[in-house]
Amino acid sequence: MKEISELNFPENVRYSKDHEWARPEKDLFVVGISDYAQDQLGDIVYVDLPAAGSKIKKGADFGSVESVKAVSELYMPLGGAVVAVNTQLGDNPELVNSAPYGNGWMIKVKPDDPGEYQQLMDQKRYLATLKG
Amino acid sequence: MRYLPHTEADIQAMLAAVGAGRIEELFARIPDACRRKGPLNLPPPLSEWDLDRHMENLAGANAVAPAYKIFLGAGSYDHHIPETIKQLLRRGEFFTAYTPYQPEVSQGTLQAIYEYQTLVGRLTGMAVANASMYDGASALAEALLMAIRITKRRRVALSRAVHPHYRQVAETYLRPAGFEIVLLPWGADGRTDLSRLADTADLAAVAVQSPNFFGCMEDLKAAAAAAHRQPDTLMITAFSEPLAYGLFEAPGRLGADIVCGEGQSLGIPRSFGGPGVGLFACRQEHLRSMPGRLVGRTVDLEGRRGFVLTLSTREQHIRRERATSNICTNQGLCALAAAMYMASLGGTGFRKLARLNYDTAGYLKTELQAAGVALPFAAPTFNEFVVRLPSGSRSRYLELLARRIVFGLPLEKYFPELSDHYLLCATETSRKQDLDLLVQEVTQ
Amino acid sequence: MIGTTGLVFNEPLLWELGAPGREAYSLPSREVPEHPVDPALTGPGPDFPDLSEPELVRHYTRLSQWNLSVDSSMYPLGSCTMKYNPKTNERQASLPGIANAHPLLPDDLAQGLLRLIFDLERWLAEITGLPAVSLQPAAGAQGELTGMLIFYAHHAALGRPRTKILIPDTAHGTNPASAALCGFTAVPVPSGPQGILTLQTVADRMDDDTAGIMVTNPNTLGLFEENIRQVADAVHAKGGLVYADGANMNAVLGVVDMGAMGVDVLHLNLHKTFSTPHGGGGPGAGPVCVTRALEPYLPVPRVAREGSRFTWRDDYPSSVGRLHAFYGNFGILTRAYSYILSLGAELARVSRLAVLNANYIQAGLKADYHLPHDRPCMHECVFTDKRQQAHKVSALDIAKRLIDYGFHPPTIYFPLVVNGALMIEPTESETKETLDQFIAALRAIAREAEQKPELLHQAPHHAKLRRLDEVTAARKPCLMG
Structure with missing residues (x-):
């Protein structure tokens, strides 16, 4: 595992306390897990994602991510309908390790309340919670 | 006891290393309320030779081939197991x-x-x-x-x-x-x-x-x-x-x-x-x-x-x-x-063995039918099949038992509507002589 | 190091061997004609490789030589009780009157077998202090499931089904999984600073909707739950039941009375405490012992004695039902029966020596490894990799290096409440000399961790294979050849 200073936390996304991030994209939000989360999990071997069309509340689990010896639930940073799922992760779960904010994204959500985005932490606050 | 290697000298040396005077001290944390009163009341230990005799007696009190002819399957089958x-x-x-x-x-x-x-x-x-x-x-x-x-x-x-x-x-x-x-x-x-x-x-x-x-x-x-x-x-x-x-x-x-x-x-x-x-x-x-x-x-x-x-x-x-x-x-x-x-048989052997099983049970089925025993179910079978005996067949079943023949499994216990129905099994280990004997005994 | 590296053979997969038409099986002679078969129903048969007998024997002999086992070395896998498996037990279980017995024989033709079950049940009752026993569960996990089914049935019979169950944080993962099958939601109970349960934490969580508690005693830290009697009283006071996981029974044979302790249901692992072989992962047997009050719920069928005759009975309307196609792993029961007959009351000595051995190891390693709970342990001791972490050496590295010294590694990263746990259970079978060698090996490894950590990161060096790529195995599963 790396030191916090070695990890990457872009400013153009917002973070949840469960280490998911969300990024606005037109009227949708792209969702994934942070560099910290992927580093804690280690080599990711499987990502279980919901079917497109699922409606999931903020804070409810939308899937799970697995390393060889651990499973972590994934929690919605903001509620809404899942309109797209990153199918590339099926054959290439390692993308979550190598590009957590890029090709390792997980779902795109049409939010019930776009205002929920503002309730998520910005980079500065998230870093502060990580450093405890 | 031959499974327990420690000598008294070993135990003393180990207790010294642990800093305890007696083994009991290691159990001191167990409250009295949780302890058993008195020693284990179990049979005295048997030597290997005595154990062999005891187990042979126990094993001898059960019916197995060849002393018994057992035509039971129903989820547990008699097949030859290679020594390898x-x-x-x-x-x-x-x-x-x-x-x-x-x-x-x-x-x-x-x-x-x-x-x-x-x-x-x-x-x-x-x-x-x-x-x-x-x-x-x-x-x-x-x-x-x-x-x-x-x-x-x-x-x-x-x-x-x-x-x-x-x-x-x-x-x-x-x-x-x-x-x-x-x-x-x-x-x-x-x-x-x-x-x-x-x-x-x-x-x-x-x-x-x-x-x-x-x-x-x-x-x-x-x-x-x-x-x-x-x-x-x-x-x-x-x-x-x-x-x-x-x-x-x-x-x-x-x-x-x-x-x-x-x-x-x-x-x-x-x-x-x-x-x-x-x-x-x-x-x-x-x-x-x-x-x-x-x-x-x-x-x-x-x-x-x-x-x-x-x-x-x-x-x-x-x-x-x-x-x-x-x-x-x-x-x-x-x-x-x-x-x-599965590796012993290989694909070739597995096919041959399956066929021999099928044919053996098929032979018994054919012979029973020829002797007038009813076969209530017409679907093709493998190794096992159901026969129906004339009503009151229980006494016949017991007579056969007395002659060391287990005439399959009486089905009434499992299916009340199937009184006088028996599930019979034959495999590659069933000998023709025994199958013929069964047919003869049951149709007498 | 106790070992040197001998010749290790490579060996292909089964289907890379053989040639069509070879056989390693001798077909009984055919005495019957072909019976007609409907060709529409037949198939090609399985695509198995054809091998000759010598190839088959060499194949499996070579494979066997790639395993470390109790017969070859000390195997101190914590929580698994890898004790010596007596050879005589194998002889008894393979007697024709036992190995060849059909499970549906009429009772009168199976008196020896029924008697064995009846006697073994009585002896396990005597050993545990719980009077009613079922030998049917095929493994510890199935014993646990049986226990939870009994909990469920008990509360259902009282007309108030309950939905929660208390499970300490030191528990095996099977506990919550078994409880979930009965619809119980696990409520975790943290253990206290001494590594054991406190009355207060249990009493705080116990309520009218909680079916009871699942405890392992001694627990997975190798410590006796000293407050168990008070904990049990608190659970009983709210109408709950106490389940004990007997995984660690090897520590307390002849010492503890589970009934007196307040336990209502206990499962035993015959493959741990009673010396039946672990067989590379089974078969085991997980008998369940209960109080008189819970006896009506035991699985069916049950053996009953009528005078000098034994019979199967299944007329127990409150029973949780059947868990196994027949009566459980009878062949394993036979081995445990043979073990108990060989030892008798000397079983108590088994636990005394198992506990002595664990404490001897604990004392021998204390100076080199961090011991989270420094007090006498029961049959196993739990260290951590805390000191070695300073050199970036983990419990995994230590475990892998131990292989180079000729020992099977201990259980690592369990219990979960201890970071970097190394859980060592020597059992009573090991001599003082072997224990000394084991201690010396782990102490040498502690030195290596300080001086040559890379040696540990790369270990093992002398095994058949180096470390395996488990990530690729999980990402791109290849489960069949």
Whole structure:
């Protein structure tokens, strides 16, 4: 595992306390897990994602991510309908390790309340919670 | 005691190192309220020689061949077990190892289980098989639970021609969570009657056994088609006599989604019903919902082929209450025996043996019928079949017993409507002389 | 190091061997004609490789030589009780009157077998202090499930089903998984600073909707739950039941009375405490012992004695039902029966020596490894990799290096409440000399961790294979050849 200073936390996304991030994209939000989360999990071997069309509340689990010896639930940073799922992760779960904010994204959500985005932490606050 | 190596001098030296005066001090933390009063009241220890005599007496009080002619199957079968298997299985390196948690020093077990999974997949005609379950009954219960998880439905259909004990185990596993089991009747030919299946909606699975409890080969293609008429419903095919697939088509090629059953036939002694081994295989797409251990192929740091336990995140030690099953171990040694047995026969031998079994039971069936014994079910059978004797047959059964012939299994206990019906079994170990004797005795 | 590296053979997969038409099986002579078969129903038969007998024997002999086992070395896998498996037990289980017995024999033709079950049940009752026993569960996990089914049935019979169950944080993962099968939601109970349960934490969580508690005693830290009697009273006071996981029974044979302790249901692992072989992962046997009050719920069928005759009975309307196609793993029961007959009351000595051995190891390693609970342990001791972490050496590295010294590694990363746990259970079978060698090996490894950590990161060096790529195995599963 790396030191916090070695990890990457872009400013153009917002973070949840469960280490998911969300990024606005037109009227949708792209969702994934942070560099910290992927580093804690280690080599990711499987990502279980919901079917497109699922409606999931903020804070409810939308899937799970697995390393060889651990499973972590994934929690919605903001509620809404899942309109797209990153199918590339099926054959290439390692993308979550190598590009957590890029090709390792997980779902795109049409939010019930776009205002929920503002309730998520910005980079500065998230870093502060990580450093405890 | 020869299993306990410590001398008094060892004990004193070790106590000194530990800083205790007596062994009892190490137990000082156990409160009085939790302690037993007085020593264990058990029989005095037996020497090995005395133990041998005692066990021989105990073993001698049971009926086995050749003193008895036993025409019992019903989920436990008499097949010849090659001496090679008995001896190889006893190698301490297999026998006294545990679950292969440390793959670098467990490659023997791991490769053997990988081979077992492959052979089970080929036998059942399925894409993936696990490292085994406890027995055929719990394998079926787990298959039903797996279908319930996959479909998120709460109801399953189970044929009444499935082994009654397997059905009971399924009920034990499914009842507390409130899942419903709908029983399917059997038809006049001894096969499951699927005609009313469409009346039951929201089925997670349809489960039949083939050969079924009556020895009848189910029409698996039709059963799968009927099951799949409801969207997403899974077809489960169970078995207690896998040797049948050496002659009859494998369930995986007839539309099954999960194939599971008992592997005792494959080189494992009957041992009064256990241990056997639960074979369990499914389609690739359901892999992550499958219970039980899995061994996968990989490479080591230097790129050499090796094997590891894999996809463990499905299992209880990681996923705890959300695991695919509470099962921890597989039935390791029995799976190994089954693999050795399948490898001993090879594809060629397996086909020949299946045919010899079929022909032997077929011979008995033909002879009985010729002698006037009624065969109530017309469906083709493997190794086992049902006969009906004239009413009041119980006394005949007991007379045969007195002559050291066990005339199969009286079915009335399991199916009240089948009084005077008996399930008979013959395998490659049944001799023609004994079959002829049986026909003669029962028709006298 | 106790070992040197001998010749290790490579060996292909089964289907890379053989040639079509070879056989390693001798078909019984055919005495009957062919019986007609409907060709529409037949299939091609399985695509198995054809091998000759010598190939088969060599194949499995070579595979076996890649395993470390109790017969070859000390195997201190914590929580698994890898004790010596007596050879005589194998002889008894393979007597023709036992191995060849059909499970559906009429009772009068199976008196020896029924008697064995009856006697073994009585002896396990005597050993545990719980009077009613079922030998049917095929493994510890199935014993646990049986226990939870009994909990469920008990509360259902009282007309008030309960939905929760208390499970300490030191528990095996099977506990919550078994409880979940009965619809119970696990409520975690943290252990206290001493590594054991406190009355207060249990009493705080116990309510009218909680079916009971699942405890392992001694617990997975190798410590006796000293407050168990008070904990049990608190659970009983709210109408709950106490389940004990007997995984660690090898510590307390002849010492503890589970009934007096307040336990209502206990499962035993015959493959741990009673010396039956682990077989590379099974078969085991997980008998369940219960109080008189819970006896009506035991699985069916049960053996009953009528005068001098034994019979099967299944007329127990409150029973949880059947768990196994027949009566469980009878062959394993036979081995445990043989073990108990060989030892008799000397079983108490087994636990005394198992506990002495564990304490001897604990004392021998204390100076080199961090011991989270420094007090006398029961049959196993739990260290951590805390000191070695300073050199970036983990419990995994230590375990792998131990292989190079000729020992099977201990259980690692369990219990979960201890970071970097190394859980060592020597059992009573090991001599003082072997224990000394084991201690010396782990102490040498502690030195290596300080001086040559890379040696540990790369270990094992002398095994058949180096470390395996488990990530690729899980990402791209290849489960069949």
